[in-house]
Amino acid sequence: MSVLEVRGVTVGLGGRTVLRDIDLAVDLGELTGLIGPNGAGKTTLLRSILGLVRVAAGQVLVDGRPIRPRRSPVGYVPQRHEFAWDFPISVENAVMTGRSGLLGLFRRPGVADWRAVGESIERVGMGELARRPVGELSGGQRQRVLVARALALQPRVLLLDEPFTGLDLPTQELLTGLFLELAREGRAVLMTTHDLVGALDTCTRIALLNRTIVADAPPSELLDPEPWMRAFGVSETSPLLKILKVM
Amino acid sequence: MSIAEFLADLTNPDLAFLPKALLIAVMSSVVCGVVGCYVVLRGMAFIGDAVAHAVFPGLAVAFVLQGSLVVGGAVAGVLTAVLVAVFAQNRRLKEDSVIGVFYVASFALGIVIISQAPGYAGSLQQFLFGSITGIPDEDLYTAAITGVLLLGAVLLLHQQFVTVSLDRELARAVGLRVFWLDIALYVLVTVAIVISVQTIGNILVLALLVTPAAAARLLTDRLGAMMLLAPAIGGSGAVVGLYLSWSYDLPVGGTIVLVLATVFLLAWLFAPCHGLVTKHWRRPGIEAPATG
Numbered sequence: 001m002s003v004l005e006v007r008g009v010t011v012g013l014g015g016r017t018v019l020r021d022i023d024l025a026v027d028l029g030e031l032t033g034l035i036g037p038n039g040a041g042k043t044t045l046l047r048s049i050l051g052l053v054r055v056a057a058g059q060v061l062v063d064g065r066p067i068r069p070r071r072s073p074v075g076y077v078p079q080r081h082e083f084a085w086d087f088p089i090s091v092e093n094a095v096m097t098g099r100s101g102l103l104g105l106f107r108r109p110g111v112a113d114w115r116a117v118g119e120s121i122e123r124v125g126m127g128e129l130a131r132r133p134v135g136e137l138s139g140g141q142r143q144r145v146l147v148a149r150a151l152a153l154q155p156r157v158l159l160l161d162e163p164f165t166g167l168d169l170p171t172q173e174l175l176t177g178l179f180l181e182l183a184r185e186g187r188a189v190l191m192t193t194h195d196l197v198g199a200l201d202t203c204t205r206i207a208l209l210n211r212t213i214v215a216d217a218p219p220s221e222l223l224d225p226e227p228w229m230r231a232f233g234v235s236e237t238s239p240l241l242k243i244l245k246v247m
Numbered sequence: 248m249s250i251a252e253f254l255a256d257l258t259n260p261d262l263a264f265l266p267k268a269l270l271i272a273v274m275s276s277v278v279c280g281v282v283g284c285y286v287v288l289r290g291m292a293f294i295g296d297a298v299a300h301a302v303f304p305g306l307a308v309a310f311v312l313q314g315s316l317v318v319g320g321a322v323a324g325v326l327t328a329v330l331v332a333v334f335a336q337n338r339r340l341k342e343d344s345v346i347g348v349f350y351v352a353s354f355a356l357g358i359v360i361i362s363q364a365p366g367y368a369g370s371l372q373q374f375l376f377g378s379i380t381g382i383p384d385e386d387l388y389t390a391a392i393t394g395v396l397l398l399g400a401v402l403l404l405h406q407q408f409v410t411v412s413l414d415r416e417l418a419r420a421v422g423l424r425v426f427w428l429d430i431a432l433y434v435l436v437t438v439a440i441v442i443s444v445q446t447i448g449n450i451l452v453l454a455l456l457v458t459p460a461a462a463a464r465l466l467t468d469r470l471g472a473m474m475l476l477a478p479a480i481g482g483s484g485a486v487v488g489l490y491l492s493w494s495y496d497l498p499v500g501g502t503i504v505l506v507l508a509t510v511f512l513l514a515w516l517f518a519p520c521h522g523l524v525t526k527h528w529r530r531p532g533i534e535a536p537a538t539g
Contacts (some may be wrong), residue, residue, distance in 0.1 A: 050420050052416075069419075069422030074420075083413055084412060085469070088288070088469055093409075097410040100409075100410040105403055149417070205323070
């Protein structure tokens with residue numbers, strides 16, 4: 001049984017079907033790249049896995065049980081621009097907000113909370129910057145803070161939404177390495193990305209999405225141009241397919 | 248007037264309204280300073296302004312019916328805040344438009360109501376610009392108790408407020424009730440405004456909320472420090488403002504606000520890391536090249 005299972009999920013937003021009959025399973029140890037054109041429903045899929053979008057049909061199971069915010073071991077890394085980077089807060093306090101759902105109204109962060117926060121910050125290699133205000137960090141460091149904030153819940157499933165947007169190549173490479181390690185340590189990692197080449201190179205699995213799952217396989221089995229043409233709606237002469245041939 | 252004379256007036260039983268005014272001004276500034284930190288950090292100044300105007304019909308009703316101004320204002324303010332939060336869920340309108348509709352409407356309602364009261368011009372002036380005389384003892388107690396409850400609520404909800412302010416999307420994902428936290432924050436802002444409105448006035452109260460917190464933000468990059476600095480700036484601004492107003496016979500609300508604005512300007516110029524003058528001093532730029 002996979003730790004994360006999406007079964008027949010259909011989502012409508014404003015009367016339009018955004019996702020149709022999605023089946024997707026992610027195992028521990030896997031880094032799955034969720035790839036598709038703009039408007040394919042990638043972020044909506046992540047949000048419906050989290051229970052933030054009402055699902056018209058189907059269900060999402062984590063550890064075989066329906067997803068429940070606060071209870072299910074799922075960590076979420078939203079896009080970087082959702083975060084108020086001008087807020088006067090240190091890295092460690094920002095990471096602690098990942099545990100706010102667990103803390104509730106009446107409990108202040110305790111020893112166990114600070115230990116979880118410290119370990120997450122160390123895990124993403126930000127130990128020396130733990131007390132730094134978040135506003136002073138570079139783009140790559142900011143992305144690490146968001147990952148640490150998700151890890152503070154000690155999740156078995158990690159969802160990343162476009163973690164590479166706006167970052168330079170060396171930073172992307174370092175982060176990809178981190179995500180792969182996080183998967184190998186025994187987590188199921190699902191990330192949306194625009195970086196096809198990087199995803200083909202590092203992800204253990206690729207899911208092609210365009211309103212529904214077009215293909216779902218290890219990169220080595222996705223060399224046939226047909227599913228790519230269907231997912232991205234491009235012709236045989238598209239530069240996208242040329243890149244695939246080189247790979 | 249010397250400070251000794253001011254202290255003598257404060258303890259003079261014939262001037263019993265003066266220490267009451269001082270107490271309520273300091274309490275208001277402290278409470279507004281703390282709550283104002285969220286207002287400044289979330290860019291909610293317009294909402295603060297809206298709520299300040301929206302409490303007016305409640306004050307007017309309470310005034311006409313001879314009821315408690317604090318309760319009347321709180322009911323009107325909270326009602327408007329909730330209406331804004333509900334109407335803002337409609338995606339076709341942005342929140343600021345909804346606010347623009349409701350706060351002016353409730354202010355207008357307040358003016359219509361108060362015009363029915365005898366001697367209305369004088370009381371209107373008092374509501375709009377504040378007054379240090381005629382604060383009843385029970386309002387003092389109400390303000391004190393409300394202030395303590397409000398600070399308690401801030402302590403309780405702080406972690407959640409920070410989480411929502413940083414990243415609404417993550418806050419939802421970890422199971423926080425973002426809508427209710429927004430309402431709670433609006434209510435806290437309203438209550439802080441209502442207990443301040445009598446001394447400082449309906450129009451000027453926004454300054455208590457925004458100016459000390461904005462000055463504190465310039466002085467530090469740490470939230471904890473900011474939330475201590477803002478009430479400290481607000482409280483001392485209230486003391487200095489009241490002293491100057493009493494000494495030179497100036498309107499109290501206006502004087503307190505001008506003192507706070509001065510502190511803000513000083514912070515903007517001389518803040519330890521980001522002040523305009525401080526920066527210039529540290530790194531002599533092109534205008535002042537190093538010689539020799």
